[in-house]
Amino acid sequence: MASEAGDDGLDDRYLVQPVLKAMQVLQLVCEALEPVSLNQIVRDAALPKTTVFRYLRTLAMLGFVEHDPEADRYRPGIGLWRLSHASSPYETLRQACKPSMKRLRQRFNETINLGVLSGGEVVYLDVLESERSLRMQSSVGATDPLHCTALGKVFLAFRPPAQRAMLIPPVLPRLTRNTITDPAALIEQLDIIRTTGYAIEMGENEEGSYCIAAPILDHQGIAIAAMSLSAPITRFDEGARQAICAGLISAGGEISRIIRGEPPALTNEATRAA
Amino acid sequence: MASEAGDDGLDDRYLVQPVLKAMQVLQLVCEALEPVSLNQIVRDAALPKTTVFRYLRTLAMLGFVEHDPEADRYRPGIGLWRLSHASSPYETLRQACKPSMKRLRQRFNETINLGVLSGGEVVYLDVLESERSLRMQSSVGATDPLHCTALGKVFLAFRPPAQRAMLIPPVLPRLTRNTITDPAALIEQLDIIRTTGYAIEMGENEEGSYCIAAPILDHQGIAIAAMSLSAPITRFDEGARQAICAGLISAGGEISRIIRGEPPALTNEATRAA
DNA sequence: CCATTCGGTTCCTCCTGAAGGAACGTGCCT
DNA sequence: AGGCACGTTCCTTCAGGAGGAACCGAATGG
The missing domain is CATH 3.30.450.40 (GAF domain)
Incomplete structure (x- = not known):
């Protein structure tokens, strides 16, 4: 049980960056009040465009975000919802x-x-x-x-x-x-x-x-x-x-x-x- | 608007592996009926132990899974739940x-x-x-x-x-x-x-x-x-x-x-x- | 009481594949 | 027409993800 301070171990030692950043992107999509564009996320996340692009594609494939081809906007997908309802x-x-x-x-x-x-x-x-x-x-x-x-x-x-x-x-x-x-x-x-x-x-x-x-x-x-x-x-x-x-x-x-x-x-x- | 076949573009070209695998782990944790151990996930996900370990730590830090230090078991965390309720x-x-x-x-x-x-x-x-x-x-x-x-x-x-x-x-x-x-x-x-x-x-x-x-x-x-x-x-x-x-x-x-x-x-x- | 096993954690090296700059195509606005 | 803004693609680099192997502590059993 690792842990460093009195709190519980946060151990930034074993954190996988891509996952962290992808979740940050997911969060931005989910917390937005309306569908967001790639660039809006790029701005808010302060990550390179290419990177965000890849994450969004990956999240879309997983159903965590949905991509509206008309307006090129991303919005939360059912993937998340389903996961959070699976035995939650x-x-x-x-x-x-x-x-x-x-x-x-x-x-x-x-x-x-x-x-x-x-x-x-x-x-x-x-x-x-x-x-x-x-x-x-x-x-x-x-x-x-x-x-x-x-x-x-x-x-x-x-x-x-x-x-x-x-x-x-x-x-x-x-x-x-x-x-x-x-x-x-x-x-x-x-x-x-x-x-x-x-x-x-x-x-x-x-x-x-x-x-x-x-x-x-x-x-x-x-x-x-x-x-x-x-x-x-x-x-x-x-x-x-x-x-x-x-x-x-x-x-x-x-x-x-x-x-x-x-x-x-x-x-x-x-x-x-x- | 990429797309290759008549369906919608799945484009395995831009997928970020760590994110994919981490989500697979998350899914296993969420779909389990009771808290699971590291090794159970390793078996089910068919990923190396170290890798799963890192993902679990990362997901735990994000609040997507919770780690019970007593029994060393992982269960779904509120992180997911909160995201899926944020403007969902x-x-x-x-x-x-x-x-x-x-x-x-x-x-x-x-x-x-x-x-x-x-x-x-x-x-x-x-x-x-x-x-x-x-x-x-x-x-x-x-x-x-x-x-x-x-x-x-x-x-x-x-x-x-x-x-x-x-x-x-x-x-x-x-x-x-x-x-x-x-x-x-x-x-x-x-x-x-x-x-x-x-x-x-x-x-x-x-x-x-x-x-x-x-x-x-x-x-x-x-x-x-x-x-x-x-x-x-x-x-x-x-x-x-x-x-x-x-x-x-x-x-x-x-x-x-x-x-x-x-x-x-x-x-x-x-x-x-x- | 020591031996063995099993699960979790740590270390270390290798090389994949993530990153991100830059260039490209397109549609919209001026 | 020209210029921006935005999404997509290409390419190179090297960070950092992967995973084998060793380590440790607890539980099991002889």
């Missing part, structure tokens, strides 16, 4: 959580998020937005730091101390006035979270918003995902908090059980309340 | 069609499919299975030929003749007794399909099943996607056919309008019937 645990998870998330949104009419931990960050797998005009919005695929989000705290809390330590950098960047920047204070909070079963964040990531999250646990009690509710801090209210926590925790528990292929659980919770 | 037209389309598809399934209690045309094949973007025990099932990401599926016929029918010609191979492989193997006969049928607005297939792809499909059209009247209903041929019934066709066509039209950002249309069709 993420799609499965998202599917599994959808019903609970819908129920939660309906019940509280606030934005419900589903996130996983990856690369030391929270990655949003799904977001169901509230229907109110003032609402929290983030987008699928976006990321946020661990230390200042409710989801992130859940991931840290429900994780073996060894791994947890690697995920908490010695200096926690301050995003708002409320951001916890002291690792010791954070770790202290994690113990509480593990006890109570939910995490809360009040304007620590973004001024004026709060977020409550509960874990989805695997059989070892490690959080493989988490669901959260986020809303403007002005709508925060102690009464609602109780209900929200209970709702998130029970939904999370429900899904945990499904994930582990366990008993479908008694049908007393996670009901289609209104 | 496919996810958007799938999202947009979901409600209509649900309504159709509920109304007819048969399997409803959503497909796009890609690489000269039908690719299934979504499948909602009927709840009956005897039902058609295919899976998201799978493919089928054009000439023997209702979806495929729709794609051919609603497409400029020039492109259509390129998509119909001179010899149509026979899959069942009913498969149309004469290109002329197929083309003849396409004219009817374009007139009536739906395509039907009776045991031409698989013995004992039928399928009815209607297009989702862009502003040029080209089918960018299509929805279909498939069921055992034993449940086919002329009365139902009428209703199914009408339902598919109106749902398709509805989505076409949404896609084009057009008026939300009068709310007389695609109602939540039961």
Whole structure:
């Protein structure tokens, strides 16, 4: 297990350049809002034209990009989509959580998020937005730091101390006035979270918003995902908090059980309340 | 616009081997049902161990695979998932069609499919299975030929003749007794399909099943996607056919309008019937 | 307790084949 | 007509990808 610093091994020693560059090109094609031309990619990627040309051809043959012969534009192909759907645990998870998330949104009419931990960050797998005009919005695929989000705290809390330590950098960047920047204070909070079963964040990531999250646990009690509710801090209210926590925790528990292929659980919770 | 044969240019001249091989490795990781070890991939990919090792490291750095240090296993990472969700037209389309598809399934209690045309094949973007025990099932990401599926016929029918010609191979492989193997006969049928607005297939792809499909059209009247209903041929019934066709066509039209950002249309069709 | 094996990692050399400059053809705009 | 912009092709060079072989650590078994 190589590794050089405390983080996990990045080892630029064994990286294959062509693959790296080709993926950079693929990313540019995928992130563009509309089909792009060869030259646009050349500009953005800062790679020689010939090189980009070859990559695009290769990616096209693989079905990762599609080439529109009319306008000589490239756009994302189904190849990627198919790969990411082939046995992808993420799609499965998202599917599994959808019903609970819908129920939660309906019940509280606030934005419900589903996130996983990856690369030391929270990655949003799904977001169901509230229907109110003032609402929290983030987008699928976006990321946020661990230390200042409710989801992130859940991931840290429900994780073996060894791994947890690697995920908490010695200096926690301050995003708002409320951001916890002291690792010791954070770790202290994690113990509480593990006890109570939910995490809360009040304007620590973004001024004026709060977020409550509960874990989805695997059989070892490690959080493989988490669901959260986020809303403007002005709508925060102690009464609602109780209900929200209970709702998130029970939904999370429900899904945990499904994930582990366990008993479908008694049908007393996670009901289609209104 | 290179191209050599009548098909579209595959030009193995400009292909970058490392990218090809790395994607092969990625595919193996993604298609595996559970995390795989380095050696398993080496076996399956028939590539030298060192080479696979380097690719895995590179892919891991990009987040396309994830490396579990405990068991030294590789599994698909979120990188792929994120890319395929970044502005992917496919996810958007799938999202947009979901409600209509649900309504159709509920109304007819048969399997409803959503497909796009890609690489000269039908690719299934979504499948909602009927709840009956005897039902058609295919899976998201799978493919089928054009000439023997209702979806495929729709794609051919609603497409400029020039492109259509390129998509119909001179010899149509026979899959069942009913498969149309004469290109002329197929083309003849396409004219009817374009007139009536739906395509039907009776045991031409698989013995004992039928399928009815209607297009989702862009502003040029080209089918960018299509929805279909498939069921055992034993449940086919002329009365139902009428209703199914009408339902598919109106749902398709509805989505076409949404896609084009057009008026939300009068709310007389695609109602939540039961 | 040592021997053996197996999987992952590292090293090193060879030579492929990726890179990228430059030239070419084409269509569009001026 | 002339000139740009863009995609494609050609050709040369040498970086760096390939892969054999050796190394290491853990698990297995005698």
